[in-house]
Amino acid sequence: MGLIFPDDMERVFILSNIDSSEKMIMDILVFGDFQPEDPVYSSTFPRIEHTDEYLGIVHDYTFKIKEIIDFYGIPYKKCGEIIFSSLENVLKEIFDESEKYVKNVYEKISQERELKEEIIKTYEELEENRVEEKLVYLDKILSEEKEISNYLKNIRKDVEISIISLYNKLLTMENYFKIMSKARRSEYFFFLEGYIRSKSIPKLIEIFNKKYPHKVLIEREKPSKYEMKEEPPTAFSLPRVLKPFEIIAGIYGTPSYWEINPTVLFAFTFPIFFALMFPDSGDGIIVLIFSIFLYRYSKRKNNDQLAQISEVLGISSFLSIIIGMFIREFFGPLLIEGTRELLPSVPQTTVGPLYYVWPISPSIASKLSFIIPFGNYSEPVFGLIDTMIIAILIGILFMLTGNSLGIYNTLHKSGIRAVLLENIPIFIIYSSIVILFLYGFTDPRNYFGETISILSSLLYVILHFPNNPFQSPQNFISFISVLLVIFGLLYSGYAHFHILTRTKRKRSSASEAFMEGVFEPLLLLMSNTISFIRLLVLGMAHYFLLYAFSYFALMSANTLNTNAILVNPSSLTIIIVGNLLAIGLEGSMAFIQSLRLNLYELGGKFCLCNGRPFSPSVSYVKVSFN
DSSP: OOSSSOOOEEEEEEEEEGGGHHHHHHHHHHHOOEEEOOOSSSTTSOBOTTHHHHHHHHHHHHHHHHHHHHHHTOOOOOOOEEEESOHHHHHHHHHHHHHHHIIIIIHHHHHHHHHHHHHHHHHHHHHHOOOHHHHHHHHHHHHHHHHHHHHHHHTHHHHHHHHHHHHHHHHHHHHHHHHHHHOEEOSSEEEEEEEEEGGGHHHHHHHHHHHSTTTEEEEEEOOOTTTOSSOOOBOOOOOTTTGGGHHHHHHHOOOOTTSOOTHHHHHHHHHHHHHHHSOOHHHHHHHHHHHHHHHHHHHHTTOHHHHHHHHHHHHHHHHHHHHHHHTTOSSSSTTTTTHHHHSTTOTTOOOOTTTTTOSSOHHHHHHTTTTSOOTTSSOHHHHHHHHHHHHHHHHHHHHHHHHHHHHHHHHHHHOHHHIIIIIHHHHHHHHHHHHHHHHGGGSGGGHHHHHHHHHHHHHHHHHHTTSOTTSSHHHHHHHHHHHHHHHHHHHHHHHHHHHHHTTSOHHHHHHHHHIIIIIHHHHHHHHHHHHTTHHHHHHHHHHHHHHHHHHHHHHHHTOSOHHHHHHOHHHHHHHHHHHHHIIIIIHHHHHHHHHHIIIIIIGGGTOOOOOOBOOOBOOSSEEEEO
């Protein structure tokens, strides 16, 4: 639980003495695994006075302090301490310190920005009409702007000492009042409701029993998909290496509490898809370096989403380096294979300077040409056909995997009847294609020949259906595959008709059932399967873009000697420009298409992702009680 399936959640109802409420909320923040919710059982009781007012003040100060931090570019770090004696004393200390920064720094920053805007406006007016009064006014505001700018520079060191600590205190108090805004009170009691991970509840009970003996009552309620009106929040306990890929699933949405976590699958498929579409060690190294700088920048800006994107890019580019090593590509063909790869039929061509020192030999690269048919290791036509077969095989296996996971999700959420009506028809249709492409493994050494043979038999069976299904084993398998598709489409059409007749008039149900249950699945079967050919297309586009620029470099140097081309300034410039274009254009396309294949072709098959994330209220500072 927690890695593939969501952590168990429970809704808790906390009842305590009103006198303990202030410190108890701070204890909950330190506990850090409680998400407050609008009350269900205590909704008739009044809210705690002035909560929204304090929350607004804290939020305003937080915004202004963040503006100061961004202005100076101060890197974020977790630091600071709140000594909690009473809420009134803590707020007074934080508000006083915040007000000092607002008056001495934030207002000066605002004045400087206003003066810069006024300077630009005055310059524009002077271009139209040079008036002496305007020149005097311009000198005045330039002097004021310079004075404020110098003041802000001089106080930078003083600001850096404690502003991050203050910012963390404000974030903590913002969470404090968010909890308080969900709470209710009576004359003697304090009520709070929310969600906690089941495994964390004993720890919370232990804290309350230790600090507030006999003063706190906790009631627990486990979620039920048939009885609860609201969707429990979703949380997964992922290892550090998988956490960055949560942002990919997050683009599509948050998995429901009753769904499997797609992040684990995306962590495997996304880097592979990206690397197959961006297969070059040299360009991969550049992207890896870029992702490292992007990660450091995101940490300075305290931008967790950007940090996750940079980590995903870094992992994916590392796999690009590995695949590039196996196909012997390093900033294009010249550095390894040299001009011999550009003009294989010309005897005067030479190999590149890295040819003999590259860790992967040409013999190993030639054996992988069925995956990526680049260079002079594969036959131009048959190599492409083999790669198309592999790309489609990868696609249908992943789509069948997604559909299988969808069966589990539907069974877990809605029961066996929904599985029979919604998932099984599509599973049968996709299985029919899987049978064809797995048939080639009956002779693994001649996989591509067997696969091409059975695809030819499929075409024959379709054109002559239903005659001669037993003419050969390939014809029989193809006949079974066609029957499965027909049965799956009819099954899907009936299932949609059955669902629609329960909600709509029968006259409109038949046509809608045909479109949604027969035509749409058939169209998706073809489009989804063919969609994975982009793994080949973009990988080839990357290679041949660099191939073209390498050829231009050869023409510019006017020599077949690889080393001479690489030291020629104009040729070297062409190669650098080509690689920059490949990194910028192909890298972006590979990232976007990897997202599409994962979210639409794979994740969309099993995850509705209509849940809500578990967002516990936490403390950003150390808290001690006085």
